[in-house]
Amino acid sequence: MQTKYLFLSCCLFGMAITPLTTLAGDLTEVYRISRGGRIYDNWMTTLKMKTPPKETHASYPSGGETKGSATWRCVACHGWDYKGTKGTVARDLRTWMGKDPQQVTAILRDPVHRYTPELLPDDAASDVALFLAKGLIEPEKYIDATSGRSRGDAARGAPYFQTICAACHGLDGRKLNFGSDKEPEYLGTEANENPFEVLHKIRNGQPGQEMISLRMLPPEVAADILAYEQTLPVH
Numbered sequence: 001m002q003t004k005y006l007f008l009s010c011c012l013f014g015m016a017i018t019p020l021t022t023l024a025g026d027l028t029e030v031y032r033i034s035r036g037g038r039i040y041d042n043w044m045t046t047l048k049m050k051t052p053p054k055e056t057h058a059s060y061p062s063g064g065e066t067k068g069s070a071t072w073r074c075v076a077c078h079g080w081d082y083k084g085t086k087g088t089v090a091r092d093l094r095t096w097m098g099k100d101p102q103q104v105t106a107i108l109r110d111p112v113h114r115y116t117p118e119l120l121p122d123d124a125a126s127d128v129a130l131f132l133a134k135g136l137i138e139p140e141k142y143i144d145a146t147s148g149r150s151r152g153d154a155a156r157g158a159p160y161f162q163t164i165c166a167a168c169h170g171l172d173g174r175k176l177n178f179g180s181d182k183e184p185e186y187l188g189t190e191a192n193e194n195p196f197e198v199l200h201k202i203r204n205g206q207p208g209q210e211m212i213s214l215r216m217l218p219p220e221v222a223a224d225i226l227a228y229e230q231t232l233p234v235h
């Protein structure tokens, strides 16, 4: 679909205004950073991997909450706050902000991480590295870590939510159910129970799903949207 579209736009624009042809296929840094955010969240789903690793990651501690494929997600070890509070590795990845992304790529290939190019190809490794080096925020600036409440303003977030998110999630956030019929989980549920995760997803999108990424808007807007979502019904 995308390739077709690119091809078509190349032909059309190529005939009319030549300089645009150079822009048509170029991925911007912001696009790559947001893809890197989805890779951090779940690279196996983002890359539509047919055979993700089944065994528990060797660096995942035996006392951890999960096992199998899920232990290969960056977030399983490094957490939604990027410093492992709810993950298993107490390392502040935010110290990598502003550093050379190539150094991060090298870490991913090390014996601790074991992301071979067969698992995480170079383009994916460099996008997640770019996310750490240029795309991280300090989520505690936007969420009170103790109460889990967004520091944003729900009234300011409402129009964004209603004109953007509601198209897919419904005005009350209950159109999509992330849980089961028995134990439904809606946006309101998630926003209150896992605010750090929701902030990450607002910024970067949902792996493998047709959800938008709001990375072009300032993080303050994401915090306002989160604040509004925390007022939505949880059941």
Ligand code: HEC
Pocket (backbone or CB within 6 Å): 039, 040, 043, 057, 058, 059, 060, 061, 071, 072, 073, 074, 075, 076, 077, 078, 089, 091, 092, 093, 095, 096, 104, 107, 108, 112, 113, 115, 128, 129, 132
């Ligand atoms: C199974 C657990 C696990 C997973 C999954 C994992 N890491 Fe790590 N990561 C670690 C451990 C353990 C360390 C500390 C390594 C050390 O002490 O040398 C670490 C360290 C790092 C560091 C260096 C931090 C520092 O300042 O020393 C970076 C950067 C990093 N990981 C990025 C990632 C990224 C990106 C992903 C996903 C593509 C990922 N990690 C997935 C366990 C994991």
Ligand code: HEC
Pocket (backbone or CB within 6 Å): 161, 164, 165, 166, 167, 168, 169, 176, 177, 178, 187, 190, 197, 198, 201, 202, 206, 209, 210, 211, 212, 214, 225, 229
């Ligand atoms: C184009 C459709 C679309 C739009 C627009 C959209 N989403 Fe989503 N969103 C989805 C889909 C599809 C899923 C995955 C649902 C699933 O896994 O069952 C999802 C999942 C999520 C999740 C993950 C929940 C979880 O626990 O996995 C969050 C959080 C979320 N969306 C928040 C938002 C917010 C906030 C906005 C507005 C800024 C938004 N979405 C806009 C389609 C959309």
